[in-house]
Amino acid sequence: MSGKVGFVETPLPIAELMVSLIEAPKDVRVLDSGCGRGVFIEALLKAGFKNVRGIEIDPQLYAECSGKYGDRAEILKGDFLKHRDTYDVIIGNPPYVHFNSLPPHLSEEVSRIIRSREGDIYYAFILKALELLREGGQLVYIVPYHFFYNTYARVVREALLRKGSLEVVIDLDEVRIFSKSPETVIFRFVKGRKGERMKILRIKDRKATPEEIRDLALDALKNGRSNRLFHYSEAPQFRTAGPWSSFVAGIPEFEGIPLKKLAKVGVGLVSGFDEAFRVSQEELTTFSDEERKLVKRFVKARNCDRFVVRGHALYIVMDEHIRDEGHLRERYPNIYARLLPYRERMTKRYLPAGKRWFHYQALRNYTFLLSHISEPKIYVPTLDRRPYNRFSLSYGPDLPSGDVLFIYPYRREDLLFLLGYLNTRFFREYYLGRGGRRGGRVSFTQRLLEGAEVPAFSEEVKERIAALSGEIVSRRMEGEDTTALEEEIERTVREAIEGGRRTVSLF
Ligand SMILES: C[S@@+](CC[C@H](N)C(=O)[O-])C[C@H]1O[C@@H](n2cnc3c(N)ncnc32)[C@H](O)[C@@H]1O
Missing domain, CATH: 3.90.220 (Adenine-n6-DNA-methyltransferase TaqI; Chain A, domain 2)
Incomplete structure (x- = not known):
């Protein structure tokens, strides 16, 4: 049995879309946290980023990735959750594995970071990334939408609220991006910047291909309007750590009476x-x-x-x-x-x-x-x-x-x-x-x-x-x-x- 922790490959067009969300000069320090075979490294290099690092815990994947990119990117072998360097941008597709299914060497670190034994390793990846980002730094992740509403992910929502702003949310619903797809969301978070409005995209067709997702998400963001694949809206930052939703926009405030x-x-x-x-x-x-x-x-x-x-x-x-x-x-x-x-x-x-x-x-x-x-x-x-x-x-x-x-x-x-x-x-x-x-x-x-x-x-x-x-x-x-x-x-x-x-x- 392979000892891989949550390895699932991201389609290149999705990585390209996420790289396009980065708003920073090409010489900033970028890290792919859990680079696998290097899909994000490839997209970053293609987009002209010059200071690219990847970290990978699995020896086989590390060897594959470092062999592929040679001296064009720096691939480190190790545990991101114990990493200490700081970055302007952290990007990637963290592993999704529930605490109960984690190997012992990781579960200890995860429970230390999320301060509970309920939850998922990607919660710890988000919290760790927030810690390693410099002020003004950006986090671009694709993760399960589940953390928007799961009770145990409150710690993650609180940290995101406290430490900066969510600027882009792309709700991909249950589009099958990976072989076994949960409902996923891509977000861009900026550390330390407050009060920006969120741009929210919601996918309309679960059968869309990764290429269509890339092209039409960029189109909707660029033009600030909906298109055939995405519903576009803007909303103020989430105010509380209560369940979040990509449907926040569009409903005006009204005076009401509870149904009960x-x-x-x-x-x-x-x-x-x-x-x-x-x-x-x-x-x-x-x-x-x-x-x-x-x-x-x-x-x-x-x-x-x-x-x-x-x-x-x-x-x-x-x-x-x-x-x-x-x-x-x-x-x-x-x-x-x-x-x-x-x-x-x-x-x-x-x-x-x-x-x-x-x-x-x-x-x-x-x-x-x-x-x-x-x-x-x-x-x-x-x-x-x-x-x-x-x-x-x-x-x-x-x-x-x-x-x-x-x-x-x-x-x-x-x-x-x-x-x-x-x-x-x-x-x-x-x-x-x-x-x-x-x-x-x-x-x-x-x-x-x-x-x-x-x-x-x-x-x-x-x-x-x-x-x-x-x-x-x-x-x-x-x-x-x-x-x-x-x-x-x-x-x-x-x-x-x-x-x-x-x-x-x-x-
Ligand atoms: C969902 S996969 C994504 C791989 C690749 N970035 C991609 O998008 O195709 C998550 C990756 O994180 C790696 N990983 C899991 N735990 C890790 C840790 N603690 N530190 C570094 N990498 C880790 C896994 O081996 C896997 O390659």
């Missing part, structure tokens, strides 16, 4: 073993009346079709009132027979204390949901890869499955208004700007949704949105196109907020 004041937001019911609890319509006919009472309609993520719920699945819900296995066997024989073949596997699932093998793993909000089962609710998938929001209305009777969240407005008149507003791009960008993105997907969590501010629109605007939203629901039920109506909601929302003609909240 308008609606109950909650997670769905988690069986922990769907295969056993799901029943077909056919099977249902073999159940007794008593047994059928335990079968409920569930709305799953795949039933959420934006604005409307289509279809449902049938699930046996085994609540905690059925405590005794003997009782289950006698009173619900068909259900018992249905679950029995799974018994061994169901016993092995994680179950909170006091639960039996035939119970659901988590039945949060169950009493509430049962008492509102026939009232309309909005459902949304908890994790969604689609490029638009799928808040979907159901008039019931149904319950949310574990892969959706439910939103139950306290006032019936807010139902269609909220449905329309939550499905706007405006809300989507606002939500993503608050850290709702996970691995190229949007993650709707109870906490983030509850805290999401709903603009304090006038009653008139709310009614307008509600009317449009109602129209969309009926038309979508008929399978008609509703793009124009959706755009109308979008415009109404933006005009109400940007026009500054809002009246005080009437919520």
Whole structure:
């Protein structure tokens, strides 16, 4: 087995793009921290940099790289995390390896630098680079986007905030740049300089080639505007070390009220073993009346079709009132027979204390949901890869499955208004700007949704949105196109907020 630590080669065009981000004379001292086979060294030399160094810990890669560049660059063999020289520019693609998978000789240094045993070696690379940069020096790295929002990467975000400014952020989402690609981000940071605005690029097409990424990212930055591959925006520096997002720009500040004041937001019911609890319509006919009472309609993520719920699945819900296995066997024989073949596997699932093998793993909000089962609710998938929001209305009777969240407005008149507003791009960008993105997907969590501010629109605007939203629901039920109506909601929302003609909240 090779002992290589996080070796993944960067495509040359990506290294070239990153080298182009350097704003410095060609004779400054530049270091590639972890130079591998030397892709960045090649790009730096090609761009005319004269004072280029690389450091590499792996003997084989070191030999390969130093053999290739001879006296045109200085290749050092060693550990960057223990390096002491200072630089005007540090550039590269640091290794990404979680602390738990690091060899002992590196994990010790990493935990010293990041002051924890949770996190990744690239956190330590960023912190070390900040230390080795001279005042005014630049750091240009490509790293997982994960550090923008991961709790354990707070130490990294704090250091970046404290020590200078992020000037360029290129969010490459999940474009496959490396053989196994996480969502990646390229950034340029300047040490000691404060207050500059960030230029933010967000990629639009995950299938872009490295050449297209290089050419079109440079084009967008040079012209200060979006093009077919990148969305361009500018934003002030991040103010806090809370989750960061490449969606910070574009949403104006507005006065709002947290969604939790308008609606109950909650997670769905988690069986922990769907295969056993799901029943077909056919099977249902073999159940007794008593047994059928335990079968409920569930709305799953795949039933959420934006604005409307289509279809449902049938699930046996085994609540905690059925405590005794003997009782289950006698009173619900068909259900018992249905679950029995799974018994061994169901016993092995994680179950909170006091639960039996035939119970659901988590039945949060169950009493509430049962008492509102026939009232309309909005459902949304908890994790969604689609490029638009799928808040979907159901008039019931149904319950949310574990892969959706439910939103139950306290006032019936807010139902269609909220449905329309939550499905706007405006809300989507606002939500993503608050850290709702996970691995190229949007993650709707109870906490983030509850805290999401709903603009304090006038009653008139709310009614307008509600009317449009109602129209969309009926038309979508008929399978008609509703793009124009959706755009109308979008415009109404933006005009109400940007026009500054809002009246005080009437919520
Ligand atoms: C993601 S690879 C990038 C390689 C090369 N720069 C490229 O972009 O193709 C990270 C490199 O860092 C090296 N590396 C890992 N830990 C290191 C350390 N502590 N000091 C120096 N190099 C290290 C790895 O051997 C690997 O070559």
